[in-house]
Amino acid sequence: MKKLRTLTLMLAFTLFLLGGGIVVQAADDATIDEKVVGETVTNDGEDFIVDEISDLEDVNATEGTLDTSDAEEVDLSGIEVMKDEQEIIPGIKSIFGSDGRKLVTNTTQYPYSTSTYILMKFPSGNEFKGSGQIIGEDSVLTAAHCLYDKNEGGWATKVTVYPGYNGSVAPFGKANAKKIYIPKKWAKTEPPAEDYGVIKLDKNIGQKTGTMGLTTNTSGAITISGYHRDKNGKLFTQTGSISKTTANSVYYKLDTTGGSSGSGVYNSKKQILAVNAYEYRDRSEDNYGTRITKEKLNNIYSWAFDNNLAVSKQKGINYELHVQSKGWMGNVANSTTSGTVGLGLRAEAMKISLSGMPYSGDIQYRSHVQGNGWQGWLKNGEISGTRGQSKRLEAFQVKLTGNMAKNYTVQYRAHVQNKGWQSWVKDGATAGTTGESLRIEAVQMRLVAK
Known part of the structure; x- marks a missing residue:
C-alpha cells in the first residue's frame, strides 16, 4: 500500500481522468519519449476525445473450467516491495484486529482469475511488485503509483502481469505491457485523487481469465483480492463494508499491506468501484482507495478500449x-x-x-x-x-x-x-x-x- 506522504510502489487497476491522460510505451526497458498533444501526453502522438458512458453493468464472468494451457511455473520470491512507513515507523499497522484475509486456494476460479500479480522495473534499476485487475481482453486496471514514480526515475520501463498467480504457478501464463495510461496530474504532482492507471497488454489474456466491470456506485459489501507483501506471492481475499466515502476516496477496515496496491475494490456484481492504494499514518483513518468517479470511469474506458x-x-x-x-x-x-x-x-x-x-x-x-x-x-x-x-x-x-x-x-x-x-x-x-x-x-x- 502507498502511505500518505510516502511513495510506495504497488499496482492497482482502475480509473482515468476526463479530458486527458498520459500514454506511455512500456517495452523492454525502453526510454519513454513523451509528447504533449492537447490534453494528452503520449509517446506516439495519439490524441483522442473521451465520450460520456455509463457503468459497465455486464462483466465477462467465466464459469466452469478455464483454459490453463499456457500455465507456467514462476519463481517471484526474490522481488522486494519498496519499504514503506509500516516498516520504518514502529507501531504503524494496516491490519485491523485479527487478520481477516483468507487464502484463495483456486486462483483459476472467476473472479479470482482476474486478480493479477504485477512486476515492474524502473529507470532506477529497482523492481517492485503490486496487484491489478483484468477489465478487458488486453487491459489491466491498477494504481498510477505502480506505473510512475518520480523517486524511481519516472515511468516504469517494463511491466509484466501474471493473472491468477498462486505463489508458484501462473495458470494463464504472463503478458507484458505495450502501453501505459495514467492521468496527467499524477505525472505532475502525484495527488492521491488521481492514483489510477491502465496497462494495455501484448496479448488478449483476458479472454481466458474473464473480466471485471466498473461502477460509480459505492453501496453494498466490498471485496479486495490482492497480492500482499507478507503473503509470499499468494492471493488473499477479504470481504467487508465501506466505512466512509469522499469525493475521490473510498475508506474501509479491510486489511492491506504493501503489494496489494492496485487491487480492485469490487462489489457483489464483480464491478470495481475503487482502486486499493493507501494506508494512513495513524489509526485516525481507515485504509482507502481511489474512488471511481464518472470522470475517471470515462477515462478508464477510453484507455482500456482503444478510445472508441x-x-x-x-x-x-x-x-x-x-x-x-x-x-x-x-x-x-x-x-x-x-x-x-x-x-x-x-x-x-x-x-x-x-x-x-x-x-x-x-x-x-x-x-x-x-x-x-x-x-x-x-x-x-x-x-x-x-x-x-x-x-x-x-x-x-x-x-x-x-x-x-x-x-x-x-x-x-x-x-x-x-x-x-x-x-x-x-x-x-x-x-x-x-x-x-x-x-x-x-x-x-x-x-x-x-
Missing part, C-alpha cells in the same frame, strides 16, 4: 465491432459510429443487441465474410463474423422480430473501403458489398418508430 466507446447498454440498439489489430472496440448505441474511418482497418466481427425496449422481440443479423459468404442468422448479442482469421466483413443484414418489428424499423449503414459511407438501408436489406472484395470499416445503426 460511448455508452454501455443504452436504451435502444447497441452494437460493437471487432476490428483488425484493435479487437473489440467497446459498445456504442443509436447512430454512433463503431469501427474506424481513415485507418484502412477491416471489421472482422460484430455483436448487436437491444436494451430497455418496451416491446418483445429479437434483433437478428448475419454477416457476409471474406471467403465464407453469408453466415447463418444470429441474435441478441451473439458474435457474427470471425476472429483470429484475418478475414474481412464485407456485408451484413439486420432485422427485428415479434412486437419490435411491428413497432420499429431498424436502419443501418456501412463505411466501405474506397466508397465511404453508404446510404441507410433497413429491415433485412444488405449494407456493404458482395463480390467486390471490399472491407467494411465502420457501421452505424438506429431504431425508428413506425
Whole structure:
C-alpha cells in the first residue's frame, strides 16, 4: 500500500481522468519519449476525445473450467516491495484486529482469475511488485503509483502481469505491457485523487481469465483480492463494508499491506468501484482507495478500449465491432459510429443487441465474410463474423422480430473501403458489398418508430 506522504510502489487497476491522460510505451526497458498533444501526453502522438458512458453493468464472468494451457511455473520470491512507513515507523499497522484475509486456494476460479500479480522495473534499476485487475481482453486496471514514480526515475520501463498467480504457478501464463495510461496530474504532482492507471497488454489474456466491470456506485459489501507483501506471492481475499466515502476516496477496515496496491475494490456484481492504494499514518483513518468517479470511469474506458466507446447498454440498439489489430472496440448505441474511418482497418466481427425496449422481440443479423459468404442468422448479442482469421466483413443484414418489428424499423449503414459511407438501408436489406472484395470499416445503426 502507498502511505500518505510516502511513495510506495504497488499496482492497482482502475480509473482515468476526463479530458486527458498520459500514454506511455512500456517495452523492454525502453526510454519513454513523451509528447504533449492537447490534453494528452503520449509517446506516439495519439490524441483522442473521451465520450460520456455509463457503468459497465455486464462483466465477462467465466464459469466452469478455464483454459490453463499456457500455465507456467514462476519463481517471484526474490522481488522486494519498496519499504514503506509500516516498516520504518514502529507501531504503524494496516491490519485491523485479527487478520481477516483468507487464502484463495483456486486462483483459476472467476473472479479470482482476474486478480493479477504485477512486476515492474524502473529507470532506477529497482523492481517492485503490486496487484491489478483484468477489465478487458488486453487491459489491466491498477494504481498510477505502480506505473510512475518520480523517486524511481519516472515511468516504469517494463511491466509484466501474471493473472491468477498462486505463489508458484501462473495458470494463464504472463503478458507484458505495450502501453501505459495514467492521468496527467499524477505525472505532475502525484495527488492521491488521481492514483489510477491502465496497462494495455501484448496479448488478449483476458479472454481466458474473464473480466471485471466498473461502477460509480459505492453501496453494498466490498471485496479486495490482492497480492500482499507478507503473503509470499499468494492471493488473499477479504470481504467487508465501506466505512466512509469522499469525493475521490473510498475508506474501509479491510486489511492491506504493501503489494496489494492496485487491487480492485469490487462489489457483489464483480464491478470495481475503487482502486486499493493507501494506508494512513495513524489509526485516525481507515485504509482507502481511489474512488471511481464518472470522470475517471470515462477515462478508464477510453484507455482500456482503444478510445472508441460511448455508452454501455443504452436504451435502444447497441452494437460493437471487432476490428483488425484493435479487437473489440467497446459498445456504442443509436447512430454512433463503431469501427474506424481513415485507418484502412477491416471489421472482422460484430455483436448487436437491444436494451430497455418496451416491446418483445429479437434483433437478428448475419454477416457476409471474406471467403465464407453469408453466415447463418444470429441474435441478441451473439458474435457474427470471425476472429483470429484475418478475414474481412464485407456485408451484413439486420432485422427485428415479434412486437419490435411491428413497432420499429431498424436502419443501418456501412463505411466501405474506397466508397465511404453508404446510404441507410433497413429491415433485412444488405449494407456493404458482395463480390467486390471490399472491407467494411465502420457501421452505424438506429431504431425508428413506425
